[in-house]
Every structure is written in C-alpha cells, then in structure tokens.
C-alpha cells in the first residue's frame with residue numbers, strides 16, 4: 001500500500017499522540033502538528049514522526065505550516081483535525097467570555113482553517129477525520145461552550161464532505177465520550193467525579209486513547225464513507 005502523508009493536529013498529547021503512533025504502525029509518514037513546539041519535537045522524536053509547530057486558530061500559522069509540510073513531504077493524504085480544548089467550564093450564565101472565545105477559536109475556527117488550507121490542496125483519495133465529541137449531541141452542564149463547538153465541527157464535517165466529494169476527498173468525524181488523557185486528568189483523579197461519569201456509560205468505563213484511535217484510522221481508509229460522525233462512547237448516547 002502507498003505510504004500516506006498524515007498530519008495530526010494536537011499530535012503531541014493524548015488522543016492525537018495515539019493516532020500518530022497508529023498511522024506510523026500502518027507504515028505511513030506522520031507529521032505531529034502542535035502549538036507546543038517543544039512537545040511536538042519531543043513526541044516526534046520519541047515515536048518516529050516528523051513535527052511542525054502551528055496554531056490552528058491562526059490563519060497565517062496554518063497556511064505556513066500546510067505549505068511547509070506539502071513542500072517538504074508532498075501532498076497531504078490524511079488530515080486528522082484533533083487539536084482542541086475546553087479551556088475551562090461553567091454554567092453558560094456565568095462563563096467567562098474569554099473561555100468561550102478561546103474554545104471557539106481553537107475547536108471551530110481551527111478545524112475550519114485546517115480544512116480550508118489542507119482540503120484545497122489534497123488529491124483524490126484524500127481524507128479528513130475531525131475529532132468531535134458526543135457532547136455535540138448530549139449535553140453535560142458546565143460544558144455548553146465546548147459542546148457547541150463540537151456541534152459546529154459535526155456541521156463542518158457534513159458541509160466539507162459534500163463540497164469535497166466531487167474531488168474524491170472524504171470527510172468524517174469521530175465523536176468520543178470521555179477519554180483518559182491530559183485534558184481529563186483533573187476530573188479523572190477526583191473519585192466522585194469519575195464515578196459520576198462512569199455511571200453514564202453502559203460499558204461502565206471511561207475510554208482509553210487506544211479505544212478511540214482505531215475509529216480514526218478506519219475512517220481515514222473507509223473508501224465509501226463520508227459525512228458521518230461516529231460515536232465511540234461505550235454506549236453513552238443510548239442513555
């Protein structure tokens with residue numbers, strides 16, 4: 001099989017790091033693209049990936065990084081729009097507008113900017129996999145700002161899938177429930193909070209990164225699937 005050029009945003013931590021390792025195991029050439037330059041460098045060296053620093057919320061940074069990757073390694077075959085954050089939490093009536101703005105800029109604007117830059121240059125057979133969240137479909141109090149950005153990511157997934165289909169490019173999303181990563185380390189260490197999350201999950205446990213990664217790799221190679229947002233949530237959306 002052809003060696004694909006795979007770019008994973010937020011590839012220096014958590015789900016992105018696991019996704020980068022999985023594509024490497026498939027024999028692909030992987031670029032860890034992260035705002036944290038030191039972590040991107042270190043993780044790239046540790047797992048055997050290339051690395052590039054970028055801020056997905058900044059148009060100039062995104063365009064420069066996508067040009068650099070394309071010039072150095074060739075056209076991007078797979079883009080995993082994984083970088084994202086909550087940036088804080090709280091009821092909508094009390095939420096700091098700066099937290100809201102940062103979350104929207106990273107998750108929504110960042111996914112748009114990366115899709116625009118990479119999608120414009122992808123060849124037929126290319127694929128984009130966005131990392132959404134089941135929060136887009138099932139609310140949890142205190143995460144309204146974050147969940148709205150993921151609903152926006154699901155909407156972008158459908159629009160981009162339709163617009164890029166004539167060029168033979170597929171766009172899908174993976175929507176995890178809670179996953180044990182640095183992003184969730186705080187609440188996972190709180191026994192009561194963790195038990196409350198686990199009580200919502202029919203399969204009875206919070207996902208590990210390894211539970212989510214195969215869905216990303218699958219959708220990147222699923223030649224007749226486009227426009228879906230695939231829940232990887234231990235059944236949480238059933239409840």
Ligand SMILES: NC(=O)c1ccc[n+]([C@@H]2O[C@H](COP(=O)([O-])OP(=O)(O)OC[C@H]3O[C@@H](n4cnc5c(N)ncnc54)[C@H](O)[C@@H]3O)[C@@H](O)[C@H]2O)c1
Pocket residue numbers: 009010011012013014015016033034035036039054055056057082083084085086106110131132133134175176177178179180181182183184
């Ligand atoms: N962990 C969960 O429970 C969970 C559940 C559902 C969805 N998700 C989504 O999965 C994705 C990865 O989450 P994670 O838990 O691995 O988080 P994480 O905090 O472990 O990793 C996120 C990575 O994104 C990078 N990043 C943040 N802002 C960036 C920017 N502007 N430009 C480039 N890189 C940036 C960070 O430096 C970090 O390396 C996110 O989109 C998150 O919303 C996570």
